[in-house]
Amino acid sequence: MTERELIKGCINEDRSCQQALFDTHAGRLLTICRRYTEDQSEAEDILQEAFIRIYDNLDQFRFECPLEGWMRRICVNTAIRHCSKKKVHFREVDDRITESADAEPGIYSHLGEEDILKLVQQLPDGYRMVFNLYVIDGYSHDEIARMMGIHEGTSRSQLAKARRMLQKMIIEHHKVMVA
Amino acid sequence: MTDKMMNDLFRDKLERHASEVPTGSFERVMAARDRKKRRPAGYWYLLPAALLIGGGIFWNARHSVRTEHPAVGQPQARSEEAILNALRPVPAIAQDDGNKIAATEVTNASNTKSSATDKTFTLRSIPAGSHSTDATKLGKLSAKDKMIRPDGKKNSMALPAKNGADGTTMNHDGDATDAAPSTLLTNLSFPPLRTALNHGMNPQLAFSPNMASTQRFCIPPCGIPGCPDFREYRNDWYIEAFGSADMPFKSLMNTRGKSDFLPHKDSTEHMLVSYSAGLRVSKNLTNNLLLKTGFHYSQINERFDYKNESEKKIVTVITIRTVIRGPGDTLLVRDTSQVETVGVRIKRTYNKYRNIDIPLILSWELRKPDFTIGLNGGLLFNIRSTFKGDMLDTTLVPMSQTAKAPASQIRTNWGLGLYAGVSFVKPVSPVLDLFAEPWYRVYLKNVATDDAPFQQKMSAWGLQLGIRYKFNNGGQRY
Numbered sequence: 001m002t003e004r005e006l007i008k009g010c011i012n013e014d015r016s017c018q019q020a021l022f023d024t025h026a027g028r029l030l031t032i033c034r035r036y037t038e039d040q041s042e043a044e045d046i047l048q049e050a051f052i053r054i055y056d057n058l059d060q061f062r063f064e065c066p067l068e069g070w071m072r073r074i075c076v077n078t079a080i081r082h083c084s085k086k087k088v089h090f091r092e093v094d095d096r097i098t099e100s101a102d103a104e105p106g107i108y109s110h111l112g113e114e115d116i117l118k119l120v121q122q123l124p125d126g127y128r129m130v131f132n133l134y135v136i137d138g139y140s141h142d143e144i145a146r147m148m149g150i151h152e153g154t155s156r157s158q159l160a161k162a163r164r165m166l167q168k169m170i171i172e173h174h175k176v177m178v179a
Numbered sequence: 180m181t182d183k184m185m186n187d188l189f190r191d192k193l194e195r196h197a198s199e200v201p202t203g204s205f206e207r208v209m210a211a212r213d214r215k216k217r218r219p220a221g222y223w224y225l226l227p228a229a230l231l232i233g234g235g236i237f238w239n240a241r242h243s244v245r246t247e248h249p250a251v252g253q254p255q256a257r258s259e260e261a262i263l264n265a266l267r268p269v270p271a272i273a274q275d276d277g278n279k280i281a282a283t284e285v286t287n288a289s290n291t292k293s294s295a296t297d298k299t300f301t302l303r304s305i306p307a308g309s310h311s312t313d314a315t316k317l318g319k320l321s322a323k324d325k326m327i328r329p330d331g332k333k334n335s336m337a338l339p340a341k342n343g344a345d346g347t348t349m350n351h352d353g354d355a356t357d358a359a360p361s362t363l364l365t366n367l368s369f370p371p372l373r374t375a376l377n378h379g380m381n382p383q384l385a386f387s388p389n390m391a392s393t394q395r396f397c398i399p400p401c402g403i404p405g406c407p408d409f410r411e412y413r414n415d416w417y418i419e420a421f422g423s424a425d426m427p428f429k430s431l432m433n434t435r436g437k438s439d440f441l442p443h444k445d446s447t448e449h450m451l452v453s454y455s456a457g458l459r460v461s462k463n464l465t466n467n468l469l470l471k472t473g474f475h476y477s478q479i480n481e482r483f484d485y486k487n488e489s490e491k492k493i494v495t496v497i498t499i500r501t502v503i504r505g506p507g508d509t510l511l512v513r514d515t516s517q518v519e520t521v522g523v524r525i526k527r528t529y530n531k532y533r534n535i536d537i538p539l540i541l542s543w544e545l546r547k548p549d550f551t552i553g554l555n556g557g558l559l560f561n562i563r564s565t566f567k568g569d570m571l572d573t574t575l576v577p578m579s580q581t582a583k584a585p586a587s588q589i590r591t592n593w594g595l596g597l598y599a600g601v602s603f604v605k606p607v608s609p610v611l612d613l614f615a616e617p618w619y620r621v622y623l624k625n626v627a628t629d630d631a632p633f634q635q636k637m638s639a640w641g642l643q644l645g646i647r648y649k650f651n652n653g654g655q656r657y
Contacts, residue, residue, distance in 0.1 A: 015209075022205045027197025034198055044201065051208045052215060113196040116189060122496050124520055135186045136193050163185060165518075172514065173498060 003067055011059045018055060025068060026051070029075045035120055035132045036079035050078040076137055080147060083129060111170065119169050127162035130155050414651070417461045419471070421616070421645025425453040427479040428638050436573050436632035444571050444633065448530070451480040455641065459538065471540040475559065477620075479532040479637065483569045485577045490524030493517050526577055530568025532589070532637070536561050540598060551604035551612070559596035559620065564589070573632050588631035594624035604647065612647040 001009075001020065009017025029050060033043035053074050061070055111119075120128060129148065133139040134155070141159075145152040427450050433441040459473030498514040540557030566589035572578040580587050600618030607613055621638035 018209070019205055022208065026200045026204060028195065030198040030200055031193060031196045035193060044204065047200075047204070048208050048211055052212045055212060111188075111192070113192045116192045117196070117198075120189070120193070122494070124492075124494060124522075126522070131189075136190050163182060166185070169496070169498075172516070173500070 004063075007058055007061060007067065010055060021054075022051060025071055028068070029071060031117065032072060032075045032137075033079055034117055035136065036076075036083060036129065038121055042082075046079050046082050047075070049082070050075040053078060072137075076133075080129070080133075083125065084148075111173075115173070119166055119173070122169065123162055123165060126158050127165060130158040131162040131166075134159050415463045416650035417469075417612075417647050418650065419459040419461060419473070419614070419645055419647045420457075421459075421614075421643040422456045423454060423618070423641040423643040425455050425477065425479070425639045425641035426450070427453050427481075428640075430636045430638075432634040434632055434634055440571070440573060440575070440632060443575050447483055447485050447571055449482045449484065451482055451529075453477065453479045453639070455639075455643075457538070459540075461542065461647075467544050467546070469542040469544060469553075471542055471555070471557070472538060475534075475536040475538055477534045477536070477639070479534075479639065481530040481532070481568065483526070483528040483530050483577070485524075485526040485528075485569070485571070487524040490522055492520045492522070492524075494520060526569065528569040528577075528579075530566070530570075533565045533567075534561055534593060535563045536596065538598060542602070544602075544604075549606060551602075551606075553602040553604065553616075555598070555600040555602055555616065555618070557598050559598050559622075561593040561596060561622070564591055564593045564626070588627055588633075589635075590624075590626050590628055593622045593626050593637070596620055596622040600643070602643075610649040612649075614643075614645055614647055616643040616645075617641070618643060 001017075006017050006021055010021055026047065030043060030047050033046040033050070034040065037043045037046065050071075054071055057074070061067065120131065123131060130144055133144045133147070134141065139147070141152045141155040144150075144155045148155070429450065431441055431445060436444075455475060455477035457473060457475035459471045461469045461471040464470050494517065496514075496516050496518060498512075498516075500512045500514070502510045502512055504510060536559040538557060538559050540555050542553045542555045544551050544553040566580065566587065569577045569579050570588055578588075580589075598618065598620050600616045602614050602616040604612045604614040618641050619638070620641070622636065624636075625634045626637055627633055627635045
């Protein structure tokens with residue numbers, strides 16, 4: 001079944017097509033949701049909401065970009081919306097990690113995808129949001145600032161601090177492994 | 180490691196990574212989607228929709244009634260004529276008997292629309308036992324039967340050509356009727372008058388409001404001059420349903436808090452547009468005065484915005500690793516560390532005050548044929564009030580609370596309230612009115628608890644839109 005047929009089936013509420021679309025993309029979209037949240041159940045809620053939006057708006061997909069990219073964007077937007085509903089936002093967070101954590105490049109090669117995902121999940125809310133949007137999802141600081149309602153400088157500083165915190169966490173992780 | 184390398188590492192690892200999706204996720208998604216599809220988008224449109232539908236139905240009903248008028252109007256006109264014919268012979272009887280009973284004049288002073296001439300209607304009292312008078316003596320209206328009106332002018336017993344009540348033209352030429360009086364009396368379709376005549380009573384008693392309700396005027400306006408205007412003796416029951424958009428206000432007073440408590444509290448709380456709804460029953464006490472009671476539900480919305488520039492948060496990081504030190508030597512390591520972060524905490528909560536009140540309202544209404552204005556004023560007895568949301572405590576920290584919580588700063592009963600409003604009522608059918616009512620409500624009591632470091636009084640403005648249904652349409656109207 002081609003992608004077009006799959007989409008057409010979903011628009012026509014064909015259950016098998018909807019399931020096929022879900023099975024194809026749910027894993028990668030769940031990773032996106034996990035990147036933006038702290039725990040698994042929250043991520044599953046976002047995934048559920050994202051798929052509802054996808055099914056509801058699939059008739060608006062114009063084939064101008066890959067389907068997966070369109071779905072990822074919906075998923076990211078859903079995650080951002082979900083996070084912005086949370087009552088506590090840390091925007092100008094000073095994590096008091098001042099030392100420069102310069103790690104050997106070799107230690108990164110030992111990290112698996114799940115390890116990296118867990119490290120990202122451990123970041124504070126604001127750090128995690130900016131890091132994900134900028135580094136992985138490819139948004140610019142200007143776009144992030146507009147999406148999150150913060151200054152562009154805040155976005156830059158949060159990213160820098162997120163990087164430092166991640167480096168420190170990776171070094172700590174490596175120390176444990178070596179020990 | 181450069182930033183770019185780090186970015187690439189994270190992007191490469193996570194961009195295409197697929198997590199394991201729990202079993203049954205698809206079914207949950209579809210179930211949630213189905214639920215969402217079934218759920219209505221909102222309830223706000225229900226009231227105007229109900230108003231429109233209800234108005235449409237009754238508008239249609241009113242038009243249906245209008246088309247039936249010619250069919251039902253004919254028998255009524257005949258019955259009126261029968262009444263009048265029955266009344267005509269009476270002066271002749273009195274004259275023949277030489278009975279000099281003074282003419283009884285029934286003047287409908289209450290009907291202000293018609294002229295005095297139209298309202299004057301003369302009858303002679305019927306002596307007891309005179310019902311069996313010879314038919315030939317009945318129905319003759321001679322020139323002698325002209326009565327003296329209060330203004331001294333002579334007035335014919337012939338009834339005014341135009342009755343003035345419903346515009347129906349009636350032909351009363353004073354000719355003798357061929358019908359026997361007994362038949363007329365028996366067939367008289369005006370029960371109070373028939374009762375009065377059968378018992379030898381003064382016919383004007385038939386129009387008296389003191390007569391038993393079953394004998395009173397109980398048909399639509401008959402058009403007989405002297406007959407009480409049905410609008411003048413109201414005994415209407417209404418049920419009113421309404422919804423309202425409210426704009427609440429509150430006044431705060433510091434009692435035990437620090438000097439900066441009240442400014443902080445005031446800056447964190449913002450009143451929002453709220454709503455109320457209710458159901459009332461109203462009853463005419465007099466022609467213009469109504470008593471209304473029922474229940475009001477109101478929800479006052481408030482936004483709580485809190486911002487703390489130096490919020491501290493401790494994040495606990497637990498890292499679990501499996502370290503393989505050699506063949507058969509596997510070590511599970513748990514590393515716990517804490518990171519303290521300091522930043523800005525922003526908290527936004529939508530607080531809700533919910534009240535159920537019993538109103539007791541007096542309404543004075545000025546009625547016009549197609550429009551009514553009412554002045555309403557009365558009391559609201561609060562029977563239950565709840566609060567859910569956040570408030571600052573004396574240390575300027577947000578405190579989530581509900582009305583049931585022991586530390587609640589808001590009372591569960593707000594006591595007595597005052598209510599005032601002006602209603603504009605537009606009838607859309609004989610039984611249904613639409614109304615709009617701008618109103619003001621204030622609770623007299625401090626709604627904060629005695630333990631709270633402040634006093635708070637609540638008031639609100641609003642605009643009610645609703646429908647009013649008349650219970651007893653088609654029943655007695657007197």
